[in-house]
Amino acid sequence: MIVNADLHIHSCFSRATSKKMVIDVIAPQAKLKGLQLVGTGDGLHGKWLKIIEESTIPAGDGIYSKDGCDFIITAEVEDNKRVHHLLILPSIEIAYELREKFVSINKDNDGRPSLRMNGAEIMDITHDHDGLxxxxxAFTPWTSMYKTFDSYLDCYGKKPDFLELGLSADTKMADMIKELEDIPFLTNSDAHSPWPHRLGREFNQIEMDEVSFSSLKNIFKRKKIKANYGMDPRLGKYHLTACxxxxxxINPKxxxxxxxxxxxxxxxIKKGVDYRISEIATWNKPHHPYHRPPYIHILPLAEIIAMTYSKGVTTKYVQNIWEVLIQEFGNEIEVMINTPLAEIKSIDKKIAHSIEGFRNKTLIMIPGGGGKYGEIKFPEKNLDKYFSKKRKININ
Ligand SMILES: [Zn+2]
Ligand SMILES: [Zn+2]
Ligand SMILES: [Zn+2]
Known part of the structure; x- marks a missing residue:
């Protein structure tokens, strides 16, 4: 079966995260978005593990289900060099064990703990417990591996199980680095809120016989991810070098x-991901290895609606249109990529026009940087044609 999986989110126990990041809200929102498998995030936090236990039903081999949405235990940790690592764990029991093994300076104060350990030590303990x-x-300018190191060997001493691209990079960019040719790439949302412009804004498409930790591990090992879905990297917060x-x-040099x-x-000034990759790149154009799946650019439908109607992305107005479209066509991927434009037009002409722009790649992207997301807008001539006055929407 085809499974869309977002493996990096945060719970309500992480800093600067929505109080709505609880299983009872994430599960129905994930389904509307078209996700079948979601990482719990914050899987080393005591109270969050308790909520997971109370709100889900164990569905065998590391999977915990809530109303048809499957969860797998994941956590993000910061090491002693401020590098962030994503962990995917075999079970809640192992998560409790790891809580004791990791030397943390802020256990249970933050869903993303800071550990007094380096990347290699964290990797060894995770592997000793069968985790990934x-x-x-991996390339962002505050807390990423390639911010601190020029090679994953300097961080872990050996090959990681995967590399998360982050919103400001895609496969085209990362495949300019030779040492990554044997490593599967993940595209995850790192969502801090459950709303459809955050949760599942990036996800991995995988084919599984059964949804389980072992089959996910096997897929990484055999490098069998089917597709990466992600935003145009120019829309990420750290794409260009900026204050x-x-x-x-600012020009990086x-x-x-x-x-x-x-x-x-x-x-x-924070170095952009595009420039950081050019510094460590082996080649000046991508060399995709045989196993690398397609990277499909996607935009949250809510952002498209917000841009079209000049409304805030979290407003009821945008949410209502979003719900109508999802109800009609099933999920976001269907609306954004597969549904014929004529069918969308029969529901909302303006949205159909915007989605056409997205599909034809005629929307203008203003790159992000320094911590500010990029922006999308219509080409001027279409703006004049469809709207009375010029508008510019920040997709923050
Ligand atoms: Zn992080
Ligand atoms: Zn995170
Ligand atoms: Zn400045």
Whole structure:
């Protein structure tokens, strides 16, 4: 069976996360989005593990179900060099064991604990417990593996089980690095809220005989991910080199000359993922290995609706249209990629026009950087044609 899996989210116990990030809300939202398998996130947090136990039914081999949505235990941890790692664990019991093994400085204060251990130590303990581990958002400029190291060997001493691309990179970019040719890539949302512009904004499509931890592990081992679905990397928060305070976009070489100090506001400049990859790249164009699945660019439908009607992405107005479309066509992938435009037109002409722009790649992308998401907008001529005045929507 084909399974859409988002394996990196956070619970209500992580910092700056919605109080709605609880199983009872995530499960129905995941289904509407078209996800069948979701990582619980925060799987080392005592209270969260208890909520998972109370709100789900064990469905065998590391799977916990709630109303037709399957969960697998995942966690993100920060190591002693501030590098973030994503862990996928075989069961709740193992998660409880790992809580005791990891030396944490803030256990249960934050869903994403900071460990007094390095990447290699965290990897060894995770592997000793049959878990899977790889760098989270591997290229971002604050807390990623490639921010700190030029090679995964310097971080782990050996090959990670996977690498999470993060919102600001895609396969085309990462496949310029030779050492990654043997590693499966993951595309996950890192959602901090359950709403459809966050949860499942990136996900992995996999084919499983049965949804279980062992079959997921096997898929990584055999590098059998079917497709990566993700945002255009230009829309990520850290795609270009930019100031972390005023978001002024700066030529990366110039930024280095200026010792990463912003000429506008003198705050710190953050190196863009595009430039960081160019620094560590082996080739100047992608060399996709035989096993690399297609990377399909997708945009949250809610962002498209918000842009079309100039409404906030979390407003009831946007939510209502979103629900009508999902009810009619099944899930977001159907609406964004597969449903004939004529059918969408019969429900909402303007949305059909926007989705046409997305499919034809004629929407304009204004790249993000420094911590600010990129923006999408209509090409000017279409704007004039369809709307009375020019609008620019920030997809934050
Ligand atoms: Zn992180
Ligand atoms: Zn995270
Ligand atoms: Zn600045």
């Amino acid at each position: 581990i790889g760098p989270a958002h 972390s305070k005023c978001y002024h976009i 110039k930024a280095i000359e200026m010792k990463m100090k912003c000429p506008e506001c003198s705050k710190i």
